[in-house]
Amino acid sequence: MYSERFKASLEAVEKNREQNTGFEPQRMSAEQKEEILKKYHPDHREDKFATLKVGKNKDDKVPTELCDMLSAHSRIAGRSIDLDNPDYDVDVLIIGGGGAGASAAIEADNAGASVLVVTKLRMGDANTMMAEGGIQAADKPNDSPAIHFIDAYGGGHFAAKRELLSKLVCDAPDAVKWLSDLGVEFDKAPDGTMITTHGGGTSRKRMHAAKDYSGAEIMRTLRDEVYNRGITVVDFTSAIELILDENGAAAGAVLLNMETKELLVARAKTVILATGGAGRMHYQGFPTSNHYGATADGLVLGYRAGAKLLYADTLQYHPTGAAFPEQIYGALVTEKVRSLGAKLVNAKGEVFVHPLETRDVCAASIIRECGERNNGVDTGNGLGVWLDTPMIEKIGGAGTIEKRIPAMMRMFAKYGIDIRVEPILVYPTLHYQNGGLDITADCMTGVENLFAAGEVVGGIHGRNRLMGNSLLDIIVFGRSAGKNAAEKSRSVKTGKLTLDHVKKFEGELDAAGIETQLVSPKLLPDYNRKGKIL
């Protein structure tokens, strides 16, 4: 139930619902899209970016908050660490326990490598767990990997590295089959046909889902499999610096026990960075749909070790973060809500954008509606627009919401909002790091023996990602990184371990005249009251 504050606007939405449900808004032309992105998308707010003064991407622009972390001191600067007696010594070290890390671990284990997974929270505490909508794969007769390629390449503004995107779409059906064979419960018709829907920017219905717990279902299954295999998982332990060998190849990491603050050393023949995204950096002050540990750690670790970043200046703002109530501000409202038929409606009850435009275009449209056009709804805690969920039941019949998006129904029901009969309020939320470490098609970064997979990677999607392609990329590239890192580890002769690159980076900071008290990686956001804590 909404308070008096929303009454007038809510009545307008209800009055127009019948008409709006049947209304097919026009899709924007390529020129219109370009214009709205330039004017309203946060990626184009130049004052929110800073220029890197050190490292492989010197002179490139990145979000100010990321620039600060990439130009900060090492947490172990000036400290001597005994690298000769490592606490762990393995073939493959995997940093990160999300979907990419878990997939890599399973495949590296399959290949016979000894594997160590370190994760700064628990295994499975990752954005994978929170992905609701689904996973794309061109497995229907009217679809093909080539069509999938075109959709994703265009959706990403023709900036994706083609060899990465080609791998993504070609390996997609096998990724879904692999998950299915592990026991992931995809939504299927009684004859086994996958129930698939559209996502923003798709030209075929290729979104596979497990209700609106798609990521959670995938993550808990992968985690279960990692445990079944007896793979070593060290949780509540972050990597705070990569270790190289004397030849400049990745050879391990300095680890930090998040609870006791003990420092540990892991030596490995190959290393996989699977640290995920950066929503908790709260770029431009945006709320985020990301999990607690999404703080761009992998970008910092890789960058300091000499890896290059690609498209680190582009972030994805998911158009539909919850704008109300305040307790769930920024939480993800899955795109599947729009796939199932709900439209975006302004304060006057007008549909103002096609609900299945790509995420960046939808987000920019909402920002325009709430800004210049002054058609936003004042929530008491900012602005938002309506996402008219009752349309779903009008289109799909009573019971559709409970069956297909139970998590959404539950999330709002906790605050007395029944999304089957009442619309919800949304505003863009920081959702995904489009850019990241630059890799080759075999998942290796520019640093020898340093692999990367998952959200920490940049270039797979270009400058915008389609719904359902990140659950896909963590599986495809996670598996590939695991296989390749295991294979590579067989021939690696690790030289003497060193942290000289850290010293060298500190020297570069000095030389660039950077004076900062900050240390990185950030590891966790700080939400306690500032100024009062010792």
Place this chain on the structure above:
Amino acid sequence: MEKTVNIFLFGKKYEVPENLTIMTAMEYSGYQLVRGCGCRNGFCGACATIYRIKGDRELHACLACQTKVEDGMYIATLPFFPLVKQVYDIEKIPVNEQVMMQLYPEIYACVGCSACTKACTQGLNVMQYIAYAQRGDFEACANESFDCVMCGVCSSRCPAGISHPQVAMLARRINGKYIAPDCEHLNDRVKEIKDGAFADLLADLMRKPVDELKELYNKREIEK
């Protein structure tokens, strides 16, 4: 001035704004969370919490990230609960009720007290899905337990020592792999790709100038 309430974190009193969740109230009070905080959106089960309202006998369980504070709330987090997870080989597991008997025999010691169901932070009928597991009805157990976030509160309340979330996890994997109908179009497509059916098409796209790809994208036909 925003309205405040008094809450008791591990017995210690703090005054916090009334619109906070238990999790944000802890942070407001000065806690830097490491344990008991994961997705902050109700999916991961990291922030299982038990509480009692002053003057009320009943013990409640919830997810701290999804629950608003109330005046007089006595709060203890349950960031870890020692669930028992049995290991098995999903490729070799027999699909019959003996599996449950072998791996999780304690489910047959269920006394039917329903404490698990009452405690579930997701509002699931936990005791019912355990009953399905007892019968070897993996599909029903999988469906009934699907929204489980594995927070472990159910198990903390169980006099029979059942690790409900792990039982359900096993049932879901068996259901997903062996009982759910096989997907023919998926198998076909995987084979086609292996046989190189799309290799030329993709190779062609890899070579095309960007302008041609733009043309293809802007003119593509969108399935209704």
